Amino acid sequence: MQPTPQDVILETRDLNMRFGGLLAVSDFSAVFPRGSITGLIGPNGAGKTTCFNMITGFYKPTSGQVVFHGEEVQGRPPHALCRAGIARTFQNIRLFNNETVLENVMIGRHLRQKTNWLQTLVFTPASRREEKEIRARCMELLDVVGLADLAGEKAASLPYGAQRRLEIARALATEPSFLLLDEPAAGMNPQESEDLMGFVRTIREAFGLTILLIEHDMKVVMGVCEHLWVLDYGQTIASGPPEAIRSDPKVITAYLGEEQPHA
Amino acid sequence: MRRGRTILLNVLAIGILGLLLSLAEAYCNGYQTQILNLIAINIILALSLNLIYGFTGLFSLGHAGFMAIGAYVCSILIMTPDQKDMLFLLQPAYDWVQNAQAPFFAAVLAGGAVAAIFGAIVGIPLLRLGDDYLGIATLGFAEIIRVVANNIPRLTNGALGFKGIPAYADLWWNFGWALVTLYVIVRLLQSNTGNVLKAIRDNEIAAKAMGVDVFRYKLLSFTVGSFFAGIGGALLASLLTTIDPKMFLFTLTFNVLMIVVAGGLGSLTGSVLAGIGITVLLEWLRVVENPVNLLGFSLPGIPGMRMVVFSLALIVIILFRREGLMGMRELTWRSLAGVFSREKA
Numbered sequence A: 001m002q003p004t005p006q007d008v009i010l011e012t013r014d015l016n017m018r019f020g021g022l023l024a025v026s027d028f029s030a031v032f033p034r035g036s037i038t039g040l041i042g043p044n045g046a047g048k049t050t051c052f053n054m055i056t057g058f059y060k061p062t063s064g065q066v067v068f069h070g071e072e073v074q075g076r077p078p079h080a081l082c083r084a085g086i087a088r089t090f091q092n093i094r095l096f097n098n099e100t101v102l103e104n105v106m107i108g109r110h111l112r113q114k115t116n117w118l119q120t121l122v123f124t125p126a127s128r129r130e131e132k133e134i135r136a137r138c139m140e141l142l143d144v145v146g147l148a149d150l151a152g153e154k155a156a157s158l159p160y161g162a163q164r165r166l167e168i169a170r171a172l173a174t175e176p177s178f179l180l181l182d183e184p185a186a187g188m189n190p191q192e193s194e195d196l197m198g199f200v201r202t203i204r205e206a207f208g209l210t211i212l213l214i215e216h217d218m219k220v221v222m223g224v225c226e227h228l229w230v231l232d233y234g235q236t237i238a239s240g241p242p243e244a245i246r247s248d249p250k251v252i253t254a255y256l257g258e259e260q261p262h263a
Numbered sequence B: 001m002r003r004g005r006t007i008l009l010n011v012l013a014i015g016i017l018g019l020l021l022s023l024a025e026a027y028c029n030g031y032q033t034q035i036l037n038l039i040a041i042n043i044i045l046a047l048s049l050n051l052i053y054g055f056t057g058l059f060s061l062g063h064a065g066f067m068a069i070g071a072y073v074c075s076i077l078i079m080t081p082d083q084k085d086m087l088f089l090l091q092p093a094y095d096w097v098q099n100a101q102a103p104f105f106a107a108v109l110a111g112g113a114v115a116a117i118f119g120a121i122v123g124i125p126l127l128r129l130g131d132d133y134l135g136i137a138t139l140g141f142a143e144i145i146r147v148v149a150n151n152i153p154r155l156t157n158g159a160l161g162f163k164g165i166p167a168y169a170d171l172w173w174n175f176g177w178a179l180v181t182l183y184v185i186v187r188l189l190q191s192n193t194g195n196v197l198k199a200i201r202d203n204e205i206a207a208k209a210m211g212v213d214v215f216r217y218k219l220l221s222f223t224v225g226s227f228f229a230g231i232g233g234a235l236l237a238s239l240l241t242t243i244d245p246k247m248f249l250f251t252l253t254f255n256v257l258m259i260v261v262a263g264g265l266g267s268l269t270g271s272v273l274a275g276i277g278i279t280v281l282l283e284w285l286r287v288v289e290n291p292v293n294l295l296g297f298s299l300p301g302i303p304g305m306r307m308v309v310f311s312l313a314l315i316v317i318i319l320f321r322r323e324g325l326m327g328m329r330e331l332t333w334r335s336l337a338g339v340f341s342r343e344k345a
């Protein structure tokens, strides 16, 4: 069943990214239906993170388009795309280490804040009310990811799995409609990745999200994704539902010598 | 309730400061008063540089330039037209310089405002540079301001500078402005905007992904910092009553940087404490520049020795306690209460 244009929240058209002589991503064309959970997989260095960086504005594509809510957005700066509703996490965790867990999430709210700091100088009622609201809303988000008890801790002091969840909470605070997760299960133990799958589905429902995730853990990929795109050396070598991908000979070859997809 | 108690303690602290200042006014000699005044001004300067460097991570070395702007603007506004007639010997002042006049408070504010405008103007191109380049470029900016001051005699009286600037900057003005600076910067940093500035310092890429227009917030921090550097310069001009371009050499920026690093990059209370400590220390170190008689040996005074000792101290701090006195921690009423209750227990 082909999705109708209204159902597509984000679409990439022939995205290319060249670094000097290396074509890191070539002609990446993908559609992401509203409310779907899609996986982007492939061996190391396949160009997955590079795709994320193009969609979120960190890299300006060498050519091609990113169409978000029917509008071409490629080449816009990351903060503008975040404002438009695209949020992400990072493969190598990037928290604000000297800030508390709560402050990390509050920074994500800043974008939707109406009062500014000059108003806090004179304690205007509006700014006090909004600051209270932000705190309350961020505590709720921490509750969703199970970090409410650690709200006052420095972000750097959290264990690894908790840091990953904090990154997600922080991304949710920006009120995205499209969320990109770069290897959310990396470094998690089997129990944690099991929980992560449920968690990804939960936030999709609760926040009305469309999710794109990169993941090496095939159990997570097969368990949670409804559709997969497979990259190898920057080329899209396959796309389809997980069951079809699992038995696709091209995908199996790509992974041979790398790691066998163990499902 | 917590909040009410904090406000009460703050009001109490300001009351005690007021009491101490009136005692100082009554009992301190001129030299001691001068040191107290310098403490207040150094606190203003250190807080403003800490906002830029310690809290936003912008390695700026242009403070002396913004101070010079504040100092010249304020001086021009508080000197009488008659004074300026006598002062501009080489070439007469421009008419608008000759006639400009404002009360002290407005003049200091104008000094800060013009410094802030310059902060924004140089910030727009420079803040897009990487960290190392920013340091060099802002250093260059401060030097340009100095050279310009030397070469527009009808505005700045050239190398001769200004003498006999009215000495309005007393303890009340200086400490009053120090409190204003502290208040504004504390409120800014406690707001969510403050969180954003610290986020940029901690991880600029993540800040961008969180929807932060990094350039805009860097510019905000840099402009507010420049504003208070200008205020500090304006007060300093009226305190010292003479200014000339030589006064705004890099060493001036270096002094402020020293206070900020010693107190802790990212700690406002650290800047206040180090502002007090280092101002006193700098005065005390004047001893090493005078000839001394030690047990029959007479050592000649070595000019500049003070800065050598000072620089060595900075190196020692960087080697052994890089985070400075306070690190990124703050001294709050709550942490003070914690110390006292622990001692009792």
Ligand SMILES: Nc1ncnc2c1ncn2[C@@H]1O[C@H](COP(=O)(O)OP(=O)(O)OP(=O)(O)O)[C@@H](O)[C@H]1O
Residues within 6 Å of the ligand: A019, A022, A024, A042, A043, A044, A045, A046, A047, A048, A049, A050, A051, A091
């Ligand atoms: N900024 C850059 N400059 C030059 N080359 C880059 C840059 N970013 C990525 N590359 C190269 O592009 C290719 C794809 O990298 P990318 O990070 O997208 O891979 P990936 O699929 O995310 O791999 P992994 O699973 O290891 O994270 C690699 O060869 C990488 O070295």
Ligand SMILES: [Mg+2]
Residues within 6 Å of the ligand: A048, A049, A050, A091
């Ligand atoms: Mg990657």
